[in-house]
Amino acid sequence: MSGLRLRSVVKRFDDTPVVNDVSLDVKQGEFVALLGPSGCGKTTLLRLVAGFERLSEGAIEADGELFSDPGRHVPPEKRNIAIVFQSYALWPHLNVGENVGYPLRVRGVSRADRDAAVKQALSVVGLEQQADRRPADLSGGQRQRVALARCLVMEPRIVLLDEPLANLDVALRASMEETFRQFHEKTGATMVYVTHDQAEAMALADRIAVMEGGRIRQVDAPTALYARPATESVARFIGDSRVVDATILEAVGDDRYRVEALGAHALVRGRPGRQPGPARLSLRGGDFMPDEAGPVVGQVRRSVFRGGHFVVSLDLAASRGGAVAGEGDAVEVHSSVSLAHGERMAVSITDGWLVG
Numbered sequence: 001m002s003g004l005r006l007r008s009v010v011k012r013f014d015d016t017p018v019v020n021d022v023s024l025d026v027k028q029g030e031f032v033a034l035l036g037p038s039g040c041g042k043t044t045l046l047r048l049v050a051g052f053e054r055l056s057e058g059a060i061e062a063d064g065e066l067f068s069d070p071g072r073h074v075p076p077e078k079r080n081i082a083i084v085f086q087s088y089a090l091w092p093h094l095n096v097g098e099n100v101g102y103p104l105r106v107r108g109v110s111r112a113d114r115d116a117a118v119k120q121a122l123s124v125v126g127l128e129q130q131a132d133r134r135p136a137d138l139s140g141g142q143r144q145r146v147a148l149a150r151c152l153v154m155e156p157r158i159v160l161l162d163e164p165l166a167n168l169d170v171a172l173r174a175s176m177e178e179t180f181r182q183f184h185e186k187t188g189a190t191m192v193y194v195t196h197d198q199a200e201a202m203a204l205a206d207r208i209a210v211m212e213g214g215r216i217r218q219v220d221a222p223t224a225l226y227a228r229p230a231t232e233s234v235a236r237f238i239g240d241s242r243v244v245d246a247t248i249l250e251a252v253g254d255d256r257y258r259v260e261a262l263g264a265h266a267l268v269r270g271r272p273g274r275q276p277g278p279a280r281l282s283l284r285g286g287d288f289m290p291d292e293a294g295p296v297v298g299q300v301r302r303s304v305f306r307g308g309h310f311v312v313s314l315d316l317a318a319s320r321g322g323a324v325a326g327e328g329d330a331v332e333v334h335s336s337v338s339l340a341h342g343e344r345m346a347v348s349i350t351d352g353w354l355v356g
């Protein structure tokens, strides 16, 4: 198959598996984000694909060519893979044009061809005017663009990006996201993008692979991942869900169920075929509606303005006996008005997703 294929990849350091039985197919031209908390093995997985690490078990193929298995290891320079790091890795003594042309110089490409390729790459990232400047004279975002342009001239079949926006401020990150999107459109390269920032992954990726403890827990399009997290941990990680105990009372359609949760009855979503009985329910702020006659009553801890709405942290301990897991006995509710600490608030549950 063309694209990238990981089959049951395991990487151990001192007998400890850091990447554990990871299988993933990335289609030719697809943009996949590896998303997960610090230490979950994302960077190690990327380094295995690049060829900087040897794998312990499994296999990695690209466009049908075997890159790695326990008996074979194609060196990084033979993989035609480009890597963009958060640290940019530019040569300080070379100007922008020379930095971008460097990989071509190493390959022995003629001066004229190099100049043409560099010009083209710089225009893609909007840096035509900066060709003669040194990296030290550029902003962080501009340096990252230089690194992208350098990657572009190599016409790689696969581009790996390791937290490329981690060093940039919020405003710059948004504009760089757009640059990455254009880069992807123009090159059609297969891209694997490592990040711990779910908003970034959601904005950019065709599909997101959520990693935890060295394993991939779920691979899905951003909207599907958000709407239907496969496990409690994915639910907590994506969109900051609260996961609470619930009882499925009955199915009321293929994927809708009447449940009891937080002492109230509600209609929620779940995978088809679930049977009545105990379950776990993932709830986000938007799944609650302020409702004076609502069955769930709590005490306001605080309300924070989030632009367009307030997020109210509602303590339910007073009204019932501690069924909220994890982050204390509170749920986050969206409200159009601010509420004071200690105020009473009633809500109803308008949606939710049955996990596990």
Ligand SMILES: Nc1ncnc2c1ncn2[C@@H]1O[C@H](COP(=O)(O)OP(=O)(O)OP(=O)(O)O)[C@@H](O)[C@H]1O
Binding pocket: 013, 018, 036, 037, 038, 039, 040, 041, 042, 043, 044, 045, 196
């Ligand atoms: N060369 C190594 N030798 C031993 N342990 C390593 C080595 N490289 C990584 N690890 C360990 O593997 C685990 C995963 O590291 P990795 O850098 O892949 O995680 P990550 O998800 O990319 O995290 P971060 O976002 O913090 O970089 C960590 O516990 C790390 O300490």
